[in-house]
Amino acid sequence: MSIFVDASTRVVVQGIGSQGTFHAARNRAYGTQVVAGVHPRRGGERWDELEAPIFATVAEAVEATGADTSMVMVPAPFTRDAILEAHRAGVRTIVAITEGVPVQDMTVVYDEVVRRGGTRLIGPNCPGLISPGRANVGIIPGDITMPGNVGLVSRSGTLTYQIMHELAQAGIGISTCVGIGGDPIVGTQFLDVIQAFAADPETEAIAFVGEIGGGEEQRAGEWIRANIPDTPVVGYIAGFEAPAGKQMGHAGAIVREGGPGGESAAEKQELLGAMGIPVASNPSEAARLMIERLGR
Numbered sequence: 001m002s003i004f005v006d007a008s009t010r011v012v013v014q015g016i017g018s019q020g021t022f023h024a025a026r027n028r029a030y031g032t033q034v035v036a037g038v039h040p041r042r043g044g045e046r047w048d049e050l051e052a053p054i055f056a057t058v059a060e061a062v063e064a065t066g067a068d069t070s071m072v073m074v075p076a077p078f079t080r081d082a083i084l085e086a087h088r089a090g091v092r093t094i095v096a097i098t099e100g101v102p103v104q105d106m107t108v109v110y111d112e113v114v115r116r117g118g119t120r121l122i123g124p125n126c127p128g129l130i131s132p133g134r135a136n137v138g139i140i141p142g143d144i145t146m147p148g149n150v151g152l153v154s155r156s157g158t159l160t161y162q163i164m165h166e167l168a169q170a171g172i173g174i175s176t177c178v179g180i181g182g183d184p185i186v187g188t189q190f191l192d193v194i195q196a197f198a199a200d201p202e203t204e205a206i207a208f209v210g211e212i213g214g215g216e217e218q219r220a221g222e223w224i225r226a227n228i229p230d231t232p233v234v235g236y237i238a239g240f241e242a243p244a245g246k247q248m249g250h251a252g253a254i255v256r257e258g259g260p261g262g263e264s265a266a267e268k269q270e271l272l273g274a275m276g277i278p279v280a281s282n283p284s285e286a287a288r289l290m291i292e293r294l295g296r
Contacts, residue, residue: 025049027138070095073098084113093120109187148172159236167291198228218268
């Protein structure tokens with residue numbers, strides 16, 4: 001099995017400009033069922049690069065193709081409305097790749113789509129997710145990993161790619177990799193993904209890539225300790241050299257000056273270590289720790 005996307009996933013793409021078309025074509029080449037594109041002024045046309053129809057609305061695409069997942073790659077000012085449209089059309093999973101979505105827009109989205117609506121929203125500002133050998137929705141390179149039994153969840157894209165690649169070099173594959181995004185408000189949290197991995201019979205170990213700021217990793221660690229203490233879990237926290245008060249990369253990656261503590265990489269490493277979860281100081285060490293935990 002895998003989580004959130006698999007071989008049966010049917011994807012509609014919102015945002016079929018050059019980047020949307022490029023990544024949708026890569027997803028399609030990987031084997032993902034990309035069944036339609038959406039553009040409000042191009043309904044009825046043919047999406048030649050994908051050999052798929054274009055609809056004016058997500059609702060029309062869902063009705064005609066049975067799409068159950070949307071990949072959102074529209075510009076940031078239009079992302080709120082695109083996500084809400086997909087949710088209201090009955091799409092089960094929404095993967096929002098776009099970065100720079102205003103926080104106030106995401107408060108509206110989170111309230112309607114996640115808190116009250118129950119739709120699975122991944123992102124925004126994320127690389128998407130991949131279930132190797134089954135489906136790839138987003139911008140994660142498909143050739144750096146392979147099917148396996150390690151579940152990977154991350155707030156970072158590039159660092160995740162490195163870990164997947166190094167695990168693959170050791171013959172260790174991934175059940176699903178989920179990039180949740182690094183913005184202050186995202187649709188899916190660390191704990192949501194880890195709980196899904198815990199329920200997946202094919203996921204036997206979990207790796208996570210966190211960042212400075214906030215307490216998501218600690219909350220996930222507490223749940224792991226209480227519920228799946230025997231599952232091999234390793235982590236990596238990006239930002240060991242980050243000074244307090246300086247935003248590092250993602251909007252949510254900041255250690256607040258005068259904050260409650262537990263937000264720096266070193267503090268998270270110490271807290272998670274006390275829960276029995278080893279935390280690496282770099283991506284290569286994270287891969288090595290997982291290899292050791294699996295006895296490879």
